[in-house]
Amino acid sequence: FCTLLMMRRSRPVGPLLVAVPAAQEQARGIKTMSVRDRDVLGMPKYHREYQRMSTNPLKLHGPQFNTHIASQHRIRCRGEAVVDWLNWGKETGLAYAPHRNQRVAFDHHDSMHPTSLPRYAGDGWSEGQDPSSGLKDVQQGFRPTGYEFCQPQHMNTFLTNGWPSQADIRIPDGWAADNGVQRFLGTTTTGGEEEFGVDSPEDAQGARPGVHRPFKGEQDRKMMLAMADRATETSESNAVVGSAGRFTRHVYLNRPTRDNTVDEQTATDLAFTLQRAAAGLRTKMVVFTGAQSGLTDAFCGGLDFEQLAFYRRQEEMLRAAAAQLVAPAASTTTGGKKG
Structure with a gap:
């Protein structure tokens, strides 16, 4: 069964013609999101132009506006029971001309960071990225189903629930997350097995955390x-x-x-x-002073040799002083070994 499952997972997804390893495809599977145009009761698309061109989120079809509705990503159409928006499928086909306000941001050139970089992936994947980043720049312990309420706006909500005679305690939004006040006020959902033996429960409706909930990325890592x-x-x-x-x-x-x-x-x-x-x-x-010294018009001949000699002499003096400091310790060590 595991072999069949891996064979099924290794099949090409969408226009990709090269088989991807199962683990890598699972780690980067959130990036295969595409847009489908829904055939509502078999109505032709030219009867629904007022929906596709409008700016009202209630009239638009797509995960970028009404992702809080759990049934928006499951379509019922002729021939199949349920078709998933978030995966590729050749049964009904993609939308031929979706509106620009209807399209989902899809990384065609594969230049975005995945939701979580797997451990087996070395720095070779990160070297070609711009900006370049390694495994230390991506949070390995990121839990998409967990919540952390230690932000300044949450602290303000917690601290302002008092009597009318009490003054409000306002925490500025620009404060860092690791300060002396929020260490005692921070509350988090249940951690992993290390703390209580219980993990944060996933969504009961089967919602994907990176799609149905806003994924803000690793906090303050890239900024x-x-x-x-x-x-x-x-x-x-x-x-x-x-x-x-x-x-x-x-x-x-x-x-x-x-x-x-x-x-x-x-x-x-x-x-x-x-x-x-x-x-x-x-x-x-030295290079800047040489360029501004005016000795020659050519940049390569405008070095300030006096300043260069001064720095050279200063370096020799520092090295001599360091040698004098190290010499007694070395002599003491060698003398102790001989004795």
């Missing part, structure tokens, strides 16, 4: 790094994170969820990150 090309974790404990963007250079020390202590390895990583950033900044400044 935080919108200007940055990549966020590099310089230490294994995630204590020092350097984000290099087009216009910014950020160094995050000690994630706020961890303790506020700096060990030797963290300090070493931080020193290395700062030294690399300073070296890049010095190189840029």
